[in-house]
Amino acid sequence: MLALTEDKRPQPGRDAGPLLSVDEIEVTLFTRAGKLTAVDRLSLEVKSGETLAIVGESGCGKSISALALMGLLPWPPAKLTHGKVVLEDRDLARLSEREMQDVRGKDLAMIFQDPMSSLNPVLTVGEQIVEVIARHDPASRKAMRERALELMRKVKIPDAERRFGDYPHQLSGGMNQRIVIAMAIACQPKLLIADEPTTALDVTIQAQILELMKDLQAETGMGLIIITHDLGVVAETADRVLVMYAGRKVEEGTVDTVFDEPLHPYTRGLMGATPSATDQPHGRLSEIPGSVPALAALPVGCAFNNRCPSAFERCFAERPVLTRPAAGRQVACFAVQQEGA
Amino acid sequence: MRRILLRRFAQIIPLILGVIVLNFALIQMSPGSFLDVMTAEQQVSDPAMIERMRVLYGMDKPVVVQLLKYIWSVMTLDFGYSYRQNETVLAVIGQALPATVILMLASIAIALLIGVLAGVIAAVKVNTIWDNLISVGAVFFFAAPTFWLGIMLMIVFSVRLGWLPVGGMRDIGVDHGVFGDALDVMRHLALPALSLGLFYAAMYTRVMRASMLEVFRHDFVRTARAKGLSGAQVVLRHVFRNALLPVVTLLGLQLGTVLGGSVVIETVFSWPGIGSLMLDSVMSRNYPVVLGVLVLSSLIVAVANALVDIAYFRLDPRIRAR
Ligand SMILES: Nc1ncnc2c1ncn2[C@@H]1O[C@H](COP(=O)(O)OP(=O)(O)OP(=O)(O)O)[C@@H](O)[C@H]1O
């Protein structure tokens, strides 16, 4: 395995092929009430060194999608029922659980929302970092400890030596999230998925954690998927943004184009009155009247039709499919299609 | 840490004082005294003689004085004299105590081993046939009265199959040597320890299962899986230790009832422990022994409780920090 300093990773932008290519994944919830589609034919791509942000209101299926990529869907009730998750040249969806365990934490890592509950309360933070190294790249105890300390310094934990033996409850939320990040990057993953990595933290700490993630990405060239509610986070960190609604992708494009000219009425709603969320760095998604429909009660036609200011008859009859109004841009909306025609 | 230990053990003193006062009062309130039994057994009917004995044993003094005298002597480890066995109470209890301690330890070991193991299996294989079988077993052993279970085990394994002895602690009049003696005691111990241990095993099975399932839902379990750990590693390293905490708490709370249960089981299996001694002493109104057993057993329970607290302390760093 590589030493931390050695860098054999592809540099951002150097190779054009996608690192991760997700093709039409579908996640079905097998509930007592019947089968529900939590993620409906979602496709996305991430290149090395690139950051993709996934945004959408609560319950849109962002976390479920991320867990599907990791092969960590909670069964029962959730199961990946269709699609491919190709990381470099392997379809992860076809791997056995045993093979997937070798991928998780090594090629593909994930960090979760609440750092306090993401760490085991009865193990020291140092032990928890060593555990990942021991799993994928075992060495002598002393060497692994050294590497864990090096990682702790890398994620800017002051006094790493002393913190190594601390338990999670002895550290602040921000410090714990740094530990979680250290664990995630321990084996130099090719892709890191961060599910609302800063939501549970203080605003000042949020910026530090995001900066740390960007620095680490610049250094290692890993691909990054950031799931967030926060358009400020998108503007600061992401190259491209994918907007989800009720388990489907409704819009995708580079951050610049989507922020300059949001096409889907839902995206426009998320951005509220301010055309550019960069004016309002940490603004939450603005309120759109109504709420996300329950999966069991999706309306006929476009799932957004009951809240959409531009909805017309067709939106209540058919589901819009994704169209490409420009290169690298996708949107699923009849109103947009009509305008463009 | 040392301060907390000291504090924990200091709490035992008022507890023991309370036990003494309470039991002393109970005995004073109960009808009849050992004098009645003794004079009846030895057919003494001369009132002057009886009166002299009352003075001799200090029973003419006011109750409060008797109590204070008793507390004072307990503090000097003098629990009085047993007229029945013609030995000091301490010596009488000392002879019976090891048997009870062995029985308790064996029962707790069985309860923890079976309970924790079955609980883990039930949780890992939740809602399968294994889980159901374990649940049914747990309900059965939880509901079965220990004395009934003891008698059933005795009928099957001792009377019918003849594999194990019916009662007692050792074969009488056989010299096995040290190693052989230990084996002999273990053969005698098996059934009483099982009868008592299975009840608690059933309880720990249920608690461990529920606790494991609860811990499985925690976020850190998902983190552990995201690290690429196998299912077994997740269970052993992350779920198990967290799930064990409620079982340890329960164990601490139940040490007293384990002792109580051993009294019953000792009687069923003629196990020569303080349970048998207690029964015999109550029957003969041998109050110094009764009182001594109560005081000493509460001392044992209190100390064991403190030890369990310390174990908890080691298991849960969040408590350690306080
Ligand atoms: N274990 C589960 N059982 C049943 N339904 C579930 C389960 N987990 C998620 N869902 C449903 O799947 C949908 C998507 O949930 P998901 O957690 O992916 O949302 P999200 O976009 O991450 O929301 P948030 O922003 O609140 O994290 C929701 O409608 C949710 O109710």
Ligand SMILES: [Mg+2]
């Ligand atoms: Mg989520």
